[in-house]
Amino acid sequence: MTEKFDVIIVGLGASGGIIAEQLTAAGVRVLGLEKGADYTQDDFAVKQDELRYYQRGAIVSGGTVDPVTWRADNTSVARLFPWSAGVLGSDEPLYGMPAIGVGGGTLHWAGAAYRFREADFRMRSAIAERFGESSLPEGSTVADWPISYADLEPYYEKAEWEQGYSGSAGNIKGEFAPGTNPFDPPRNRDFPMPPVQQCPGDVPWVAATERLGMHPFRQPLAMNSVEYKGRPACVNCGFCHGYPCHVAARSSTHVTSVPAAKLTGNLDLRPHSRVIQVNRTPDGKRVIGVTYVDSAGETREVEAPIVILSAYALENARLMLVSGITGRGQVGANFMTHNFGWFASILPEATNPFLGTFNASSAIDDFTSEMVPDNDLGVLWGSPVISVTGDLQPIEAVHLMNPAVQKYGLEFKHWMRDNYTHMHRMYSQHTNFPYKRHYVDLDPLIKDSLGVPAIRITHAWEDHDANSVELFGGIKQRIAQEMGAKETWMDSPRPPYHLSTHDVGVHRMGYDPEASVTDPFGAVHDIEGLYAVGGGSFVSYGGYNPTETIQALAYLSAENLLERWGARST
Amino acid sequence: MSSDFPTEPLLFFNSAEAITVDALAAQIIPSEADSPGAHEAGVVFYIDRALAGFMRDLRPLYRRGLQTLSDLSNKSFGAEFSALTDEQQRQLVETLDARAKADPDDFAGQFFRIVGEHSVQGFFGDPAYGGNRDVVGWKLVGFPGAQWGYSAEQMQPGVDARRIPISTVADLYARIRKVSS
Numbered sequence: 143m144t145e146k147f148d149v150i151i152v153g154l155g156a157s158g159g160i161i162a163e164q165l166t167a168a169g170v171r172v173l174g175l176e177k178g179a180d181y182t183q184d185d186f187a188v189k190q191d192e193l194r195y196y197q198r199g200a201i202v203s204g205g206t207v208d209p210v211t212w213r214a215d216n217t218s219v220a221r222l223f224p225w226s227a228g229v230l231g232s233d234e235p236l237y238g239m240p241a242i243g244v245g246g247g248t249l250h251w252a253g254a255a256y257r258f259r260e261a262d263f264r265m266r267s268a269i270a271e272r273f274g275e276s277s278l279p280e281g282s283t284v285a286d287w288p289i290s291y292a293d294l295e296p297y298y299e300k301a302e303w304e305q306g307y308s309g310s311a312g313n314i315k316g317e318f319a320p321g322t323n324p325f326d327p328p329r330n331r332d333f334p335m336p337p338v339q340q341c342p343g344d345v346p347w348v349a350a351t352e353r354l355g356m357h358p359f360r361q362p363l364a365m366n367s368v369e370y371k372g373r374p375a376c377v378n379c380g381f382c383h384g385y386p387c388h389v390a391a392r393s394s395t396h397v398t399s400v401p402a403a404k405l406t407g408n409l410d411l412r413p414h415s416r417v418i419q420v421n422r423t424p425d426g427k428r429v430i431g432v433t434y435v436d437s438a439g440e441t442r443e444v445e446a447p448i449v450i451l452s453a454y455a456l457e458n459a460r461l462m463l464v465s466g467i468t469g470r471g472q473v474g475a476n477f478m479t480h481n482f483g484w485f486a487s488i489l490p491e492a493t494n495p496f497l498g499t500f501n502a503s504s505a506i507d508d509f510t511s512e513m514v515p516d517n518d519l520g521v522l523w524g525s526p527v528i529s530v531t532g533d534l535q536p537i538e539a540v541h542l543m544n545p546a547v548q549k550y551g552l553e554f555k556h557w558m559r560d561n562y563t564h565m566h567r568m569y570s571q572h573t574n575f576p577y578k579r580h581y582v583d584l585d586p587l588i589k590d591s592l593g594v595p596a597i598r599i600t601h602a603w604e605d606h607d608a609n610s611v612e613l614f615g616g617i618k619q620r621i622a623q624e625m626g627a628k629e630t631w632m633d634s635p636r637p638p639y640h641l642s643t644h645d646v647g648v649h650r651m652g653y654d655p656e657a658s659v660t661d662p663f664g665a666v667h668d669i670e671g672l673y674a675v676g677g678g679s680f681v682s683y684g685g686y687n688p689t690e691t692i693q694a695l696a697y698l699s700a701e702n703l704l705e706r707w708g709a710r711s712t
Numbered sequence: 713m714s715s716d717f718p719t720e721p722l723l724f725f726n727s728a729e730a731i732t733v734d735a736l737a738a739q740i741i742p743s744e745a746d747s748p749g750a751h752e753a754g755v756v757f758y759i760d761r762a763l764a765g766f767m768r769d770l771r772p773l774y775r776r777g778l779q780t781l782s783d784l785s786n787k788s789f790g791a792e793f794s795a796l797t798d799e800q801q802r803q804l805v806e807t808l809d810a811r812a813k814a815d816p817d818d819f820a821g822q823f824f825r826i827v828g829e830h831s832v833q834g835f836f837g838d839p840a841y842g843g844n845r846d847v848v849g850w851k852l853v854g855f856p857g858a859q860w861g862y863s864a865e866q867m868q869p870g871v872d873a874r875r876i877p878i879s880t881v882a883d884l885y886a887r888i889r890k891v892s893s
Contacts, residue, residue: 188884190858193837198766342869377861388860494873496855497862536836536855550740550805550828555749555852562853563873 147173147410147446148707150432152417152461155246156689157675157696158452159395159403160305164700166408170707173410173444174403175434177453178203178242180413181249181396186386192535195385201241201249208239209596210456211585212640220585220598225638236384237639239454244413245396246454247643248689252383252500252533253364253392255307256526256686257298257694259327260291261512265573265682268512269522277522279606282575283476287681288652289662291327297694299331302362305393305693306370308335309362323359325507337502338367338376343493343531343566344503350624351506358504361528364393364689365499373397376499382533383500392499412436418594420449420465422669429671435592448671448703450664452696455678456582459648460597462659462666462674463584469649469659469667474583476576477601478647478683479640482569483611485618486542487627492563495539498532505529509617511684519609525570525685527617539565544631566625568618571644571685572610582648601640608635646677646688663702664695675699720757723764724771728794729778730756735794736781736824737831739805748848750831758834758843759827770826777823784808784820838881847878858884 148171151158158174166172178201179185194200211220226237240247261268264286269278278284301307311333312318312326337360351358366375376391390397403409414437421431421443431445451458459474467473505528509515514524534542539562543549547557574580580602584595615632622630652658655667664675675696677688718730725733734756743749750756763771784807785793789800796804805824812821834843836850838858844850850857856876866876 187888188858188881190860190884191838191840191881193833193841197833197837339864339867342867342871345869378863378867379859379861381858491869492871492873494871496873497867536849536853537832539853540832540836548809550809551802552742552744555741555747558853559747562855 144431145173145444147171147444149173149448149450149703150175150444150446151450151452152432153177153246153451153453153457154244154395154400154411155240155452155454156248156395156692157699158450159245159248159399160693160696161450161452161675161700161703162403162409163399164697165703165707166403166406168704169408170704171408171410172403173446174412175415175417175432176242176244176411176413177416178244178413180244180411181386183390183397186388189385189388190379190381192381192537195250195381196535197537199238201243201386202238203242204238207242207590208457209585209588209590210239210599210641211588211596212599212601214600214602215579216600220600222588223641225640237642239456239641240643243396244400244411245394248364248394249386249396250384251364251392251643251689254501254687255302255309255362255364255690257327257329258291258684258686258691259325259511262682262684262686263287263290265523265684272512273522277520279575279577279604281577281579283578284575284682285652285657294691294694294698295329297697298690299329300697301690301693303331303334305364305395305398306335306366306373307333307362307364307393307690308337308367309333310337310360312359321359323507324357325510325513333362335367335370337361338363338365339378339498339502341493341498341502341531343489343495344529346489346491346625347529347531347566347621348504350621351504354620354624356506356508358506361501361503361505363499363501366391366393371398378498378502380496380498380533381535416592417461418464418592420451420461420467420672422465426466427668427670429669448673448707450673450675452675455646455648455676456597458674458676458678459582460584460594462649464594467666467669467672470656472650472657472659474581474648475578476647476650477580477582477599477645478574478576478680479601479642480571480574480644480683481603481607481611481637482571482633482642483614483618483635484542484633485568485615485622486544486631487566487568487622487625488561488564488629489566490564490626490628493531493566494563495531495534495565500530500533501528502532503529509614515613517613519613520606521610521613522606523573523684525572525610525614527568527570527614527621530567530569534565534567536562542567544629546631561629566627568621570614571687572607572614573682573684574607575604576647576682577604599640603636611635644688646680646683649674649678650681651679652681662698664699673699673703722760725756725760725763730760731794732778732781732792733759733827735801736805736827737834739801740828740831741835747852748846750835752845753835753843753848754845755831755834755843758837758841759830761842762830762833773823773826776819777826780820780823840881847880850878860884860887
């Protein structure tokens with residue numbers, strides 16, 4: 143007999159974990175299907191190992207499990223992500239898909255917990271108002287969101303307080319505290335915790351940006367700075383981004399929402415269970431369940447009137463496409479990702495870059511989003527500039543080192559000896575407009591071990607991306623100079639990667655089924671009971687990290703699901 | 713042969729291959745009188761163990777690469793790479809680097825890049841993997857290694873991190889055993 147549930151959740155990561163918690167607390171019987179492991183804290187007791195987690199990507203799926211292919215345009219043959227999959231490549235967690243396993247990407251994220259600002263939700267209108275309609279890049283499908291910042295504000299707050307975020311809010315109901323971010327969007331309430339311990343290398347950056355008249359603020363992080371909800375404060379071990387947390391100080395649904403969902407007794411969680419198809423009624427108009435391959439390799443069918451796809455954005459698109467769900471051609475459309483514009487400096491003082499977590503440092507919002515400075519490069523949308531001074535181990539440092547320096551011999555050895563402890567980095571996250579020509583679909587040639595086609599990315603860096611890196615490279619150079627940097631270098635404006643755990647927008651939200659895949663709550667148009675949630679629903683992509691918005695949207699979806707499910711059960 | 717013979721068991725390479733890889737790694741991270749390099753770190757043992765396990769797919773590539781290096785060395789200097797003088801080895805490595813720069817698909821250049829990457833891993837990775845012996849890689853750059861955490865005092869500007877005792881994954885295991893006993 144086919145097993146039946148109230149709701150099936152596919153992927154227990156940043157969103158799936160939250161939705162599972164919210165639904166099970168209300169008495170909904172949930173089946174959670176997770177393709178990776180359900181790790182225990184003991185699994186991560188000693189994780190301070192750069193080879194295991196960073197160079198060999200112990201908890202990410204990598205190209206052999208979940209292959210991703212890429213091509214620059216639709217006339218080329220896609221190859222397995224060439225920036226990572228070659229013999230020289232490694233599974234560095236930054237340039238692949240996030241971890242699989244309960245917690246998903248939140249198992250190893252750096253925890254940068256930014257809200258989007260008001261203007262980010264109306265990017266198209268804001269650009270048209272400032273630069274004119276005609277300034278929008280040709281062929282871009284950039285649009286305003288169907289929801290506003292104000293709509294999402296209560297859910298942002300919920301994510302911050304429920305999931306445990308630390309920081310120092312700037313704008314609380316219009317009140318600005320000194321030393322906080324004067325460009326912060328208005329919020330109802332401060333963070334539940336103050337910022338984590340600052341890395342020493344951030345101190346000269348803060349001083350330099352202040353001297354330049356900028357407004358540095360401590361970054362909000364999904365990381366405990368004090369004990370919170372039974373989890374301890376961060377111990378500053380410096381093996382954070384790409385690594386699991388050994389003390390559970392990082393907010394991950396693996397230690398926040400999923401344990402709570404388990405306690406209700408309403409969550410049937412099945413790890414190592416890979417969904418291969420979404421099943422619908424013969425007319426295709428209603429979802430009836432999913433087919434998955436269990437940990438023993440058996441193919442199983444399970445049923446529920448509601449199925450929520452909360453895997454990674456690209457995986458959501460892949461699952462819909464292999465199930466014949468194309469959303470009038472919208473599934474997979476509008477792929478967006480970040481270009482980071484990495485900029486490195488060697489500072490006169492020691493930064494001890496191995497200390498602390500990746501973002502235990504500051505940022506400026508002076509040039510973010512609609513506040514992009516006037517420029518001749520045609521850059522229409524700005525980004526925060528972020529200081530990174532922690533979480534840098536020596537092998538990664540070699541990968542990041544000045545490309546002008548020879549990578550062998552005494553020159554190499556002495557460079558590392560003299561400079562490693564003085565390295566400082568900056569990055570920004572550049573707006574990648576959606577275009578028709580940037581999309582994901584199923585690779586016609588490459589399949590995973592179960593025979594499911596790989597997801598194929600078609601994406602190239604456009605002039606706007608490269609020009610954004612150039613424009614902000616100038617700002618970074620000014621800051622580096624002000625810090626007295628002895629040596630600086632910058633990433634290519636058109637870097638080799640096109641996948642970075644920041645990939646969004648392949649099942650856009652909206653009200654028009656001809657131009658979007660889901661409604662703002664994640665309900666897929668034209669298919670009753672099917673939801674797709676996460677970064678895939680983003681309409682545009684400014685310079686902030688995606689996860690807090692993903693988590694806020696998950697709370698919004700859960701609330702809506704409960705309203706609809708409540709109506710169903712009466 | 714006898715005095716060059718590996719000091720500990722090999723899991724993949726034969727002794728001649730190990731001697732060649734050791735010599736090549738030593739050109740990538742050279743040893744100095746007062747400063748150990750890839751040779752002292754045991755980089756060759758890291759690579760050997762990796763090829764016996766995690767990197768087993770690269771075995772044919774290493775065998776082919778070592779053959780290519782041998783051919784080049786014999787053609788240029790009439791001897792195996794490990795038998796060349798330091799100066800000759802350096803010249804050959806410069807050639808390999810130039811080839812890698814000129815053509816990313818050049819196999820000899822690519823092999824040099826790969827050994828370079830693996831040498832870095834063996835020099836800076838945790839000693840549990842067979843390299844970075846006596847944590848010489850971490851001592852060189854001032855990395856305190858696998859630490860449980862750092863205190864707020866250690867996070868202050870101006871702290872001389874070289875005074876923090878270096879810790880390894882094995883040390884963290886010992887710490888946990890001690891706490892739980």
